[in-house]
Amino acid sequence: MQVHRFEKVWLGAAILLIVGFIATIAYGSVGVGVGMVDDSGGQISAEEVQNGNTDTPFDDPGVVKTGDDKYTVYVVARQFQFVPGSGDNPIQVPAGANVTFRVTSADVVHGFSVVETNINTMVIPGQVSEVSARFNEPGTYGLICHEYCGAAHHTMGGSVEVVPPEEYDMQQENIDQSADDAQAQEEADQ
Amino acid sequence: MVFVDSYPKTSKLVRSEFLVAFVALGIGALFGVVQALHRTGVFRGFVSSADYYTILTGHGVLLALVFTTFFIAGLFTWAVANSLERELPQRIAWSAFWIMLTGTVLAAVSIIGGLVGAPSILGHDLKADVLFTFYAPMKAHPAFYIGAALIIVGSWVAGLAYFKSLWEWRSENPDERIPLQTFMVLTTMLMWYVSTIGVAVEVVAFLIPWSLGLIQNVDPLLTRTLFWYFGHPVVYFWLMPAYLVWYTILPKLAGGRLFSDPLARVVFVAFLLLSTPVGFHHQYTDPGIPSGYKFIAMTNTMFLLLPSLLTAFTVVASVEHGARQRGAKGYLSWLRNLPWGKPAFAGCMLAGLMFAAGGFSGMINAGMNINYLIHNTIWVPGHFHLTVGTAFALTAMAISYWLVPQITGKKLRQRSIATLQPYVWFVGMAVMSNAMHRAGLAGIPRRTAEPTYDEFAFEGVAGTVGEMRIQIAIGGFLLFVGAAMFLIVMADTLLARRGGTLSVNSNIPEPLSGADHSPRILDNYKLWTAIALLLIVIAYGPPLASMVADGLFAPGSPPIPV
Ligand code: HEM
Numbered sequence: 053m054q055v056h057r058f059e060k061v062w063l064g065a066a067i068l069l070i071v072g073f074i075a076t077i078a079y080g081s082v083g084v085g086v087g088m089v090d091d092s093g094g095q096i097s098a099e100e101v102q103n104g105n106t107d108t109p110f111d112d113p114g115v116v117k118t119g120d121d122k123y124t125v126y127v128v129a130r131q132f133q134f135v136p137g138s139g140d141n142p143i144q145v146p147a148g149a150n151v152t153f154r155v156t157s158a159d160v161v162h163g164f165s166v167v168e169t170n171i172n173t174m175v176i177p178g179q180v181s182e183v184s185a186r187f188n189e190p191g192t193y194g195l196i197c198h199e200y201c202g203a204a205h206h207t208m209g210g211s212v213e214v215v216p217p218e219e220y221d222m223q224q225e226n227i228d229q230s231a232d233d234a235q236a237q238e239e240a241d242q
Numbered sequence: 243m244v245f246v247d248s249y250p251k252t253s254k255l256v257r258s259e260f261l262v263a264f265v266a267l268g269i270g271a272l273f274g275v276v277q278a279l280h281r282t283g284v285f286r287g288f289v290s291s292a293d294y295y296t297i298l299t300g301h302g303v304l305l306a307l308v309f310t311t312f313f314i315a316g317l318f319t320w321a322v323a324n325s326l327e328r329e330l331p332q333r334i335a336w337s338a339f340w341i342m343l344t345g346t347v348l349a350a351v352s353i354i355g356g357l358v359g360a361p362s363i364l365g366h367d368l369k370a371d372v373l374f375t376f377y378a379p380m381k382a383h384p385a386f387y388i389g390a391a392l393i394i395v396g397s398w399v400a401g402l403a404y405f406k407s408l409w410e411w412r413s414e415n416p417d418e419r420i421p422l423q424t425f426m427v428l429t430t431m432l433m434w435y436v437s438t439i440g441v442a443v444e445v446v447a448f449l450i451p452w453s454l455g456l457i458q459n460v461d462p463l464l465t466r467t468l469f470w471y472f473g474h475p476v477v478y479f480w481l482m483p484a485y486l487v488w489y490t491i492l493p494k495l496a497g498g499r500l501f502s503d504p505l506a507r508v509v510f511v512a513f514l515l516l517s518t519p520v521g522f523h524h525q526y527t528d529p530g531i532p533s534g535y536k537f538i539a540m541t542n543t544m545f546l547l548l549p550s551l552l553t554a555f556t557v558v559a560s561v562e563h564g565a566r567q568r569g570a571k572g573y574l575s576w577l578r579n580l581p582w583g584k585p586a587f588a589g590c591m592l593a594g595l596m597f598a599a600g601g602f603s604g605m606i607n608a609g610m611n612i613n614y615l616i617h618n619t620i621w622v623p624g625h626f627h628l629t630v631g632t633a634f635a636l637t638a639m640a641i642s643y644w645l646v647p648q649i650t651g652k653k654l655r656q657r658s659i660a661t662l663q664p665y666v667w668f669v670g671m672a673v674m675s676n677a678m679h680r681a682g683l684a685g686i687p688r689r690t691a692e693p694t695y696d697e698f699a700f701e702g703v704a705g706t707v708g709e710m711r712i713q714i715a716i717g718g719f720l721l722f723v724g725a726a727m728f729l730i731v732m733a734d735t736l737l738a739r740r741g742g743t744l745s746v747n748s749n750i751p752e753p754l755s756g757a758d759h760s761p762r763i764l765d766n767y768k769l770w771t772a773i774a775l776l777l778i779v780i781a782y783g784p785p786l787a788s789m790v791a792d793g794l795f796a797p798g799s800p801p802i803p804v
């Protein structure tokens with residue numbers, strides 16, 4: 053087969069380009085450590101998520117402190133809200149902490165994307181999506197379902213509120229305090 | 243001799259296939275402009291936001307599935323008859339047409355059901371608001387899945403007609419090389435057979451029985467994976483016909499001939515080998531799939547750039563050769579010596595140019611980790627309106643200006659509209675697509691009737707969100723005008739009377755470097771298909787095995803209405 057000289061040069065340049073792309077992406081994964089969503093979240097029964105009897109934190113989803121500066125956020129996506137996340141129930145995490153999102157679906161396929169960040173995963177019934185992140189800047193981040201999930205899909209949004217660490221701890225204490233107060237009150241009532 | 247006089251039966255077939263394609267294009271384009279105006283908030287009076295998704299399902303199915311498949315069937319029918327110099331086997335080819343048409347009608351009726359209150363038909367609500375990717379566990383009417391399956395089965399039967407023609411030709415020409423156009427058609431069809439296995443299993447083994455209530459559950463991740471096993475190669479099923487046009491017809495329209503037949507064959511074989519073991523790049527952000535498989539898919543995807551980069555070289559070189567035949571001189575000034583006023587030529591060239599832009603945004607999509615920034619944002623429709631929506635669609639429209647006269651014997655009418663049309667499409671697409679890309683970078687999602695939220699507001703990264711909305715709306719409107727111009731030209735031409743002699747013909751000039759220069763092994767279909775299957779087993783065997791290890795239907799989901 054006869055290959056023209058220009059064709060050979062072009063072919064060489066094209067292969068170089070391709071190898072360059074693969075190398076940068078490999079560097080991004082291994083060197084910089086941009087993790088992929090994978091099977092680390094494990095599986096779960098979507099029906100049990102729907103009924104709230106999974107015997108996991110998904111039955112009462114929310115933020116769980118798992119260590120110094122370590123938090124896991126359990127989120128259930130359902131037609132057409134994130135729990136927590138949507139409406140006046142934003143996800144609250146402290147700035148600078150290591151946050152792991154564990155997200156699953158109670159019904160159909162949804163998306164879970166924190167706008168303008170790398171937090172972007174599909175939410176598939178039967179699977180748990182696990183994404184790690186750290187928010188350095190306090191502020192409010194948009195949260196959206198970016199996969200069509202039914203007639204009101206466009207209303208399925210929410211927010212992530214990143215608060216300065218001191219404020220976060222104070223808030224948590226207040227919540228714990230008021231929970232304790234409520235319990236004390238209840239006991240007194242009996 | 244005019245094609246229609248040499249092959250009257252085959253011409254009738256091509257006309258029928260094109261007719262269905264053009265009707266689908268017209269309705270699809272109407273839906274497209276409704277979407278562009280609705281989701282930008284410019285005008286929401288056509289449909290409610292809940293019905294937006296019915297319209298979007300129609301747009302995706304009619305354009306990505308019906309328009310493409312029927313147009314490709316017509317083009318391939320012509321190409322095989324033209325290059326093997328014979329009528330196609332009529333019984334098989336017409337069965338294919340009717341199977342595909344039945345499938346189209348079933349799918350279309352079940353989608354339209356969603357606009358008229360979803361009446362109960364045979365015990366199921368007649369609607370299919372599931373978009374053209376129909377991810378389980380959202381459930382459509384069974385007729386939708388059956389219709390989709392029939393469109394695919396029909397395309398398989400059409401492929402049989404092409405192969406049968408080859409076998410007939412081969413018995414008369416035992417020692418000749420397969421003519422280039424037929425070679426391209428058959429390589430594409432082999433790729434299509436291999437890759438449609440995924441969606442066929444998904445629909446026939448899982449979704450049809452599940453939607454009928456014969457099985458309770460399906461595994462949403464497994465069915466999704468089967469879909470994307472097919473979902474990437476399908477883009478090559480759209481692209482390879484455009485390449486067939488660019489390689490074999492465009493050089494002639496430029497006044498020259500193809501640069502190299504052997505390289506063209508190499509490119510098509512590369513597509514056959516690499517198109518399928520890449521589907522996980524649509525699932526980079528899916529849970530339940532180990533990242534190693536995603537990495538393999540990424541590497542294969544990057545290598546799949548190679549045949550397209552080679553195509554860019556060959557096509558540009560062939561066109562330049564054409565310009566020099568017309569007396570052009572200089573490094574770049576040859577561009578001026580090309581027939582930019584001929585709509586067939588101009589359309590193909592503009593389509594190719596946009597494809598180059600689409601290629602670049604595709605490289606971002608393929609970049610496993612960069613993909614996180616844009617996955618499922620409106621960047622993605624911005625990308626594929628450059629590829630299938632222009633590289634394929636504009637090439638299809640452009641080559642119709644050249645081909646329809648030959649399959650009807652009628653001269654092209656409304657030439658001034660035709661001359662302007664590719665430019666209108668090009669400008670409309672440039673306006674719509676650039677804004678979609680930028681809006682995607684700002685995080686604005688695709689597939690969303692009203693992408694505005696109570697909890698927060700989007701901020702533009704390059705440009706303002708308001709300006710992007712206006713551009714998407716204006717671009718979408720221009721595209722609709724472009725589609726309408728094309729359909730006016732076609733309708734007027736098809737309805738006209740025959741008369742006068744045509745200025746176009748189907749003779750394809752010999753390439754500069756002909757088939758004699760290409761190794762015979764390139765025509766060994768058995769070998770290439772075997773290697774293609776082997777690569778698929780390597781890329782898909784282990785992940786599919788682990789997905790079904792816990793049971794074919796687990797973790798399971800019952801059907802959920804939308
Ligand atoms: C008049 C011309 C067109 C206009 C105005 C138009 C407009 C649009 C818009 C605005 C969307 C995004 C909707 C959303 O995500 O919410 C879209 C989606 C889409 N378009 Fe087009 N389009 C046109 C032509 C085409 C053509 C020619 C094709 C293919 C041959 C095509 C294929 C698609 C597909 C596959 C989708 C995705 C559907 C989905 O996400 O389910 N479009 N179009």
Ligand SMILES: [Cu+2]
Binds near residue numbers: 202205206
């Ligand atoms: Cu949604």
Ligand SMILES: [Cu+2]
Binds near residue numbers: 474
């Ligand atoms: Cu792809």
